[in-house]
Amino acid sequence: MATARAGNVIGGGDWAQDRIVPDCVRAWSKGKVAIIRNPRATRPWQHVLEPLSGYLWLGASLLKDNQLSGDSFNFGPYQRASKDVGALADYFVSLWANASWEHVPSGGKKKEALLLQLSARKTVNKLSWRSVLSFKETIEFTASWYKEYYNHKLDMMDYSCRQIDEYIRKADLLGLTWAKGAG
Numbered sequence: 001m002a003t004a005r006a007g008n009v010i011g012g013g014d015w016a017q018d019r020i021v022p023d024c025v026r027a028w029s030k031g032k033v034a035i036i037r038n039p040r041a042t043r044p045w046q047h048v049l050e051p052l053s054g055y056l057w058l059g060a061s062l063l064k065d066n067q068l069s070g071d072s073f074n075f076g077p078y079q080r081a082s083k084d085v086g087a088l089a090d091y092f093v094s095l096w097a098n099a100s101w102e103h104v105p106s107g108g109k110k111k112e113a114l115l116l117q118l119s120a121r122k123t124v125n126k127l128s129w130r131s132v133l134s135f136k137e138t139i140e141f142t143a144s145w146y147k148e149y150y151n152h153k154l155d156m157m158d159y160s161c162r163q164i165d166e167y168i169r170k171a172d173l174l175g176l177t178w179a180k181g182a183g
Helices: 020-029 049-064 085-095 121-127 135-151 156-173
Strands: 003-006 034-036 072-075 101-103
Touching (some): 020 034, 020 135, 049 121, 049 156, 085 101, 135 156
Parallel strands (some): 003 072
């Protein structure tokens, strides 16, 4: 048994309230301006496939190495992948037709840390796991999923499976142990 944690996960199919990506795509799909509470808040953004690949690899690794039992692991991107909410929104806007956002402070109603960080150094060293997608690829994967959803052109299960295949192919090209031969 081990503990796993991931931070600031984004990706297609997230419809939760008060989350930057779902709030933006809901607004943009209705032709509205997205409201951003704190564009300077910095987060280690990662696509949902990143921690999922890590969790699965951790499970497989636990079966092979009992010394990992009882340990805890963080799954996240390199520190340089941390970007502020404004950068996320700006790049997302560049991928979404007729989209825009506006900064509207929450007026103290929502307390948010300006900087969140997550070190995955131990995970990299002990499990040989690391993230696959760059910040831009993370946003591109996410924007692509939502655009297809709103275009109603594709079966979203099929599209999600294709994104998983693309993610695994990228991991295999990077030579990541968990993806060897899978791409």
